Amino acid sequence: MFVRVSVPQKDAAPLSLAVTEWTPAMAPSLIKHLNGTDGTDVTRFLRNKVPQPYTEDDARFFIGLTAANGLFTAHAIVLLDSDSNIVEAIGTVGLTFKDPTDIEAHSAELGYWLSKAWWGKGIMRSVVCEYLDKVARPLSIVPRNEQSAKLVKIIAYAIADNAGSCKVLENSGFALEGKLRQFAFKRGTWSDGRLYAYFL
Secondary structure, three states: OEEEEEEEEOOEEEEEEEEEOOOHHHHHHHHHHOOHHHHHHHHOOOOOOOOOOOOHHHHHHHHHHHOOOOOEEEEEEEEEOOOOOEEEEEEEEEEEEOOOOOOOOOEEEEEEEEOHHHOOOOHHHHHHHHHHHHHHHHHHOOOOOOOOOOOOEEEEEEEOOOHHHHHHHHHOOOEEEEEEEEEEEEOOEEEEEEEEEEEO
């Protein structure tokens, strides 16, 4: 998969990005963006399954998981140069599918993160919109395999304090379905959450 994403910029040329498969060559980008002070700021809004410090073994495990064709899929958000060559991966976007035999089989959970160096440029809204259109929506017509159900609904959770992520979801067509008290406990602190939904 290779989905181009053009992100308009005020007083500058549009950013040229793509959403594509993770490859082992992108492991250094994961390690770079999920470590250090900037990495701490990114991971404070993520589930604990994204460890910190983030090691080469963690990167290899994650990339292998994205290719496993299980109940989880994720794609790299990559920066392109003027010749459409990949410069580096700067984030990820993906879906976690529900048990195909259970009552939530027709929904999936959207997740994403973006390197702090690229926050505030409108990237995630553009990426999420393209991902919903090119990846999620086709699964509402044809299931991803014989065991899966057609998708009807995409859900997404956000930490209430993560105003940027809430804004991304709302500007991408998600509707707020619920406010969750004491939703997440991370780094010794409770945070409320928000549940959003997007119908395909």
